Amino acid sequence: MKNCLSYGIIGAGNGGLAMAGYLAKKGFVVNLYNRTLQKILPLMEKPTITLTGEKEGTGKLNIVSDNIKEVIENVDIIMVTIPAIGHYNLGKLMAPYLKDGQIIILNPGRTGGALEIYTTLKKNGCDKNIVVGEAQTFIYACRKTSARSAHIYREKNEVSLACIPSTKTDEVIHMLSSAYPQFVPARDVMETSLNNYGAIFHPAPTLLNSGHIERGAPFDYYTEGITPSISKFLEKMDNERMRIAQALNIETCSAKDWLYESYGAVGTNLYEAIQNNPGYKGLLAPKGLNIRYIYEDVPYSLVPMSSLGKQLNIDTPAIDSVIRLAELMTGKDFWNSGRTVEHLGLNGLDLDEIHNFAQTGIVTKEKGVVA
Amino acid sequence: MKNCLSYGIIGAGNGGLAMAGYLAKKGFVVNLYNRTLQKILPLMEKPTITLTGEKEGTGKLNIVSDNIKEVIENVDIIMVTIPAIGHYNLGKLMAPYLKDGQIIILNPGRTGGALEIYTTLKKNGCDKNIVVGEAQTFIYACRKTSARSAHIYREKNEVSLACIPSTKTDEVIHMLSSAYPQFVPARDVMETSLNNYGAIFHPAPTLLNSGHIERGAPFDYYTEGITPSISKFLEKMDNERMRIAQALNIETCSAKDWLYESYGAVGTNLYEAIQNNPGYKGLLAPKGLNIRYIYEDVPYSLVPMSSLGKQLNIDTPAIDSVIRLAELMTGKDFWNSGRTVEHLGLNGLDLDEIHNFAQTGIVTKEKGVVA
Numbered sequence: 001m002k003n004c005l006s007y008g009i010i011g012a013g014n015g016g017l018a019m020a021g022y023l024a025k026k027g028f029v030v031n032l033y034n035r036t037l038q039k040i041l042p043l044m045e046k047p048t049i050t051l052t053g054e055k056e057g058t059g060k061l062n063i064v065s066d067n068i069k070e071v072i073e074n075v076d077i078i079m080v081t082i083p084a085i086g087h088y089n090l091g092k093l094m095a096p097y098l099k100d101g102q103i104i105i106l107n108p109g110r111t112g113g114a115l116e117i118y119t120t121l122k123k124n125g126c127d128k129n130i131v132v133g134e135a136q137t138f139i140y141a142c143r144k145t146s147a148r149s150a151h152i153y154r155e156k157n158e159v160s161l162a163c164i165p166s167t168k169t170d171e172v173i174h175m176l177s178s179a180y181p182q183f184v185p186a187r188d189v190m191e192t193s194l195n196n197y198g199a200i201f202h203p204a205p206t207l208l209n210s211g212h213i214e215r216g217a218p219f220d221y222y223t224e225g226i227t228p229s230i231s232k233f234l235e236k237m238d239n240e241r242m243r244i245a246q247a248l249n250i251e252t253c254s255a256k257d258w259l260y261e262s263y264g265a266v267g268t269n270l271y272e273a274i275q276n277n278p279g280y281k282g283l284l285a286p287k288g289l290n291i292r293y294i295y296e297d298v299p300y301s302l303v304p305m306s307s308l309g310k311q312l313n314i315d316t317p318a319i320d321s322v323i324r325l326a327e328l329m330t331g332k333d334f335w336n337s338g339r340t341v342e343h344l345g346l347n348g349l350d351l352d353e354i355h356n357f358a359q360t361g362i363v364t365k366e367k368g369v370v371a
Numbered sequence: 372m373k374n375c376l377s378y379g380i381i382g383a384g385n386g387g388l389a390m391a392g393y394l395a396k397k398g399f400v401v402n403l404y405n406r407t408l409q410k411i412l413p414l415m416e417k418p419t420i421t422l423t424g425e426k427e428g429t430g431k432l433n434i435v436s437d438n439i440k441e442v443i444e445n446v447d448i449i450m451v452t453i454p455a456i457g458h459y460n461l462g463k464l465m466a467p468y469l470k471d472g473q474i475i476i477l478n479p480g481r482t483g484g485a486l487e488i489y490t491t492l493k494k495n496g497c498d499k500n501i502v503v504g505e506a507q508t509f510i511y512a513c514r515k516t517s518a519r520s521a522h523i524y525r526e527k528n529e530v531s532l533a534c535i536p537s538t539k540t541d542e543v544i545h546m547l548s549s550a551y552p553q554f555v556p557a558r559d560v561m562e563t564s565l566n567n568y569g570a571i572f573h574p575a576p577t578l579l580n581s582g583h584i585e586r587g588a589p590f591d592y593y594t595e596g597i598t599p600s601i602s603k604f605l606e607k608m609d610n611e612r613m614r615i616a617q618a619l620n621i622e623t624c625s626a627k628d629w630l631y632e633s634y635g636a637v638g639t640n641l642y643e644a645i646q647n648n649p650g651y652k653g654l655l656a657p658k659g660l661n662i663r664y665i666y667e668d669v670p671y672s673l674v675p676m677s678s679l680g681k682q683l684n685i686d687t688p689a690i691d692s693v694i695r696l697a698e699l700m701t702g703k704d705f706w707n708s709g710r711t712v713e714h715l716g717l718n719g720l721d722l723d724e725i726h727n728f729a730q731t732g733i734v735t736k737e738k739g740v741v742a
Contacts, residue, residue: 211580212590214598219583227585229660233700289600318699324692329604 005175006062008033008075010090011082012040015107018142018150019079021049023179024059031063033071035086040064042147052145053152069097077103077175080117081138083292084110084300091120100129103172105161109134110300111193112339118164118361119345132361133163133172136192139180154279155182156262160195162186166359187251188358194245199301200238200255202293204322205230207329209285216287222280231271236318238270241305247312248351289329298326299338307340311347376546377433379404379446381461383411386478387452389513389521392420394450394550395430402434404442406457411435413518423516424523440468448474448546451488452509454663455481455671462491471500474543476532480505481671482564483710489535489732490716503732504534504543507563510551525650526553527633531566533557537730558622559729565616570672571609571626573664575693576601578700580656587658593651602642607689609641612676618683619722660700669697670709678711682718 006029009020016032024030034040043049047061065071072078072094080090087106094104098121106113114134121130141153159182163169166188173183186192201222206213209225219225226234238255245252259265259273263280267273274280286293302323309316327334341347345363346354357363377400380391387403395401403418405411414420418432436442443449443465451461458477465475469492477484485505492501512524530553534540537559544554557563572593577584580596590596597605609626616623630636630644634651638644645651657664673690680687698705712718716734717725728734 205582208579209582211576211596211598211601212583214600215595217590217595219588224586224588225582227582229585229700230582232702236699317695321692321695321699324688325696328607328689328692329600331603 005029005077005178006075007031007179008072008078010071010078010080011086012043013081014142014144014150015138015140016079016081017049017144018051018055018140018152019081019107020061021051021059021150022055022152023079024049024061025051025055025057026059026179028179029062029075030059031065031071031075032061033068034066035082037066039147040066046148048148050149051152052149053142054140054155055152068093072102073097073099075102077105080104080106083296084113085296087113087116087300088120091117092124095121095124095126098126098128098130102128103131103133103163103168103175105172105176106132106134107139108137108196109189109192110296111196111199111302111304112189112344113193113300114162114164114189115193115344115346115358116339122361131163131165131168131172133161133169134189134192135183136160136186136195137198139182158182158184160184160186160192162189162192162358164189164358164361188355190248190355190358191245191250191252193304194241194248194250195252195258196241196301196305197255197258198297199241199305199319200234202297203302203326204234204237206286206289206291206293207322207325208233210289210329213285213287214289219285220281221283221285222274222277225285226271226274228271231269231274233318235270237322240309240314240316240319243314244305244309244312244316247314248308248354294326294330295332298323299334303335303338303340304344307338307342308346311341311349312351376400376448376549377446378402378550379443379449381442381449381451382453382457383414384452385513385515385521386509386511387450388420388515388519389422389426389511389523390450390452390478391432392422392430392521393426393523395420395432396422396426396428397430397550399550400433400446401430402436402442402446403432404439405437406453408437410518411437417519419519421520422523423520424513425511425526426523439464443473444468444470446473448476451475451477454667455484456667458484458487458671459491462488463495466492466495466497469497469499469501473499474502474504474534474539474546476543476547477503477505478510479508479567480560480563481667482567482570482673482675483560483715484564484671485533485535485560486564486715486717486729487710493732502534502536502539502543504532504540505560505563506554507531507557507566508569510553529553529555531555531557531563533560533563533729535560535729535732559726561619561726561729562616562621562623564675565612565619565621566623566629567612567672567676568626568629569668570612570676570690571605572597573668574673574697575605575608577657577660577662577664578693578696579604581660581700584656584658585660589658590656591652592654592656593645593648596656597642597645599642602640602645604689606641608693611680611685611687611690614685615676615680615683615687618685619679619725665697665701666703669694670705674706674709674711675715678709678713679717682712682720683722
C-alpha cells in the first residue's frame, strides 16, 4: 500500500502547504484544495512546493483546485488543515462527494472537530462509510514562506489521533505511518478533544495582554506574556479542563506536565515550566487581536469544554470568564456560534452515551438507535 | 466661622498629607490620624508638612496621633483620605467617640462609601447626629514626597459632594468652601457613588494589561494601555453604569463626556478622548498587580454597581466579567467582601426607598421606620 496512497489536502495555508509539499516529496499522490482561488493561482500554474528547515526538498502536486469534488473524489485520505471555524462549512461542502472508505483527518480538531464534521456529514445526507479522525495538534511548527514554499521549524515527536468510529483508529494510524510514524492512538475523539492545550495557552494570555498585542508592541508571548498571576489563572482553567476529562474517564495531564512531556520543560508550577521551556524562547506575541487565538480557540476550544462541563455538572468559572470577556471585547457571540453540546450532537447524553457516540458515531438512546 | 474650623484628617498617605498640609497652612486647626504609628513618627517629632507644586508652603499640625479619639473628639470636620477598604473598620473605630454635629467627609467614597460609614456607625451604637458626606473624587492629584512633605500636581476645578442627610449638603459645602471652594452639591450620595469613573478606568485596563503590569514593563497607562478594543469594552462597562444611574434618576454623563468636562479632552469615542487628554500623557502604569486599581476598585466600586444593577433588574455583563476575572486572578472573594446592597443597607429597597435612605439615612418600609 505504501506510497500508493493518495491524499487530498484541504487548505493552502501554513500547515496545508507544508503537509502537501512533504507528502508529494515522499511520492504520494497529493491534491490540494483552497477555498480562495487567488491564493493558489501560482500553484496551479506550477504545481510544486519547496520545503526548507527540518524537511527539505520539492514535491510535485497532482491536482490544485478550488473545486472540492475534483480534489477529494479519488483520494484515500483527506487531510484538513484549515482553522476550526471552517470545519462546519467544509463538512457541508464535502458531504455530496464522499465515497465509502474515505478517511478525513482534522489537523487538528481543536475540541469536537471530528464530532462536528461527522455530525455535519450525517445531517447533510452523507450515508457513506466515512472515517473522521482528529489529531490533537498539528504535526509541524511551520510557516508558509511564499505561495509555493514553506519552512518547517520542527516536526513533533508524537501526536495522538483518534477516529470515529474508534475501531478504525489503529488501521488509520497504520495507513498514515508511511508518511507520519508519529501518530499514536487515543482512546476516542473525546480524548484528543479534551487534551487541547491551545485552549489554555491561547485566549487568556492574549486577552490579559491585549493592550500590548493590539498596539503591536513586541514581547515574547509565552515567557514575558505569561506572568505568575496569569499563570495561576491558566492553572485554574487547566484544572477545569482536567475535571471534565476525568469525569469522562479520559487520560489527561496538566498543562505543566504536558510541557514536560512535549518539550522536557520542568518546573514546580506552570509558570516555572513555561519559563524553562526553550521551545518558547523568542516566540513573539501576535500583533493585533483579530487572531485565531481568540476567534478559533474561544468558540472551538473553550465553548465546547464549558458546554460539556455544564452537561456533566462541572463548574468552569475560569473558562467561562474568558469566553465572556472575549465576547465583550470582540462583540461576537462565541457561545452561540461555537461548539456547544447541542452543536456537536452530545446534548443530553450521559457519560457512556458520549463515549459511545465518540467511538461509534451512533447515538444510542433508550428510545432506540438514531444514526 | 472662617479659619475657626478644626479638621481631623484620617490617613497620612498621599492625599492625607497634602490635605493636612494645605489646611494647616491656611490656618485651620488640623489633627492627623494614621493607623500605623511608624509612618507618623517623624511628624509627631516635628509636626509640620511642606508642600510643593500647585500649592506651596508649610503648615503646622495641632495633634498627630494613632489614637482616633484624640484626633477626632474636638474637631468640626473629619476628612477621610484612606482607601475604601478601610472605611468599614474606620466606622467601627470612630463610632464611640463621635459627637453631635460632627461632619465626616470621605475623599472619595468610591461607590457607597458614605452609606457604608453611615450604616456602620448606626450598627455600632452611634446615636449622635452625624453628617456623613462623600466627594466624587479626590480634590488633588498629589504624591507624598517624604514623611513630612507632599507635592500637589494639580487641584481639580470642581468636585461634587453629597451628604447623608442630603438636607445638610449645602451647609457642609458652605463650611468647606473657606478651604475648598471647588465642592459643588450632588443630589445625594447615590449620585456621587454612581459617577465613579475610577470604576471604569482602573480595574479593566489593569487586568487587560496584566502581563506588562506584573512584569513592571513601563508604558503609559491610559494612552498606551487603553487600546481601541479595550476602550470599546470600557464603553460597555460605562453604559451599564449609566443605565443603573438612569434607573435611579441620577444625573450622569458618559466617561467620554466626563473627560471633556474634567480635562477638555474631545473625541468621537472614548478611545479618541483618552488619546486627546493631555492630562493622561506620561502617566505611567503601576508596576505589579497588588494595587488599589484592583483591590479597591473591584470590591468598592464595581461590586456595588453590579449589586445595585441586580436589585434594579439591570444586566451588567461587562462589569461582572471584570469582577469575576479579578477574583480568579487574585484568588480573592471580592463579591462577598465588597459593597453589595446587603452590605450597604439597600437590600430590597425600591427606587424611592433607596433615594430616601441616601437622603435621610432612614429606611422607610411599609412595616414601619427602621433607623
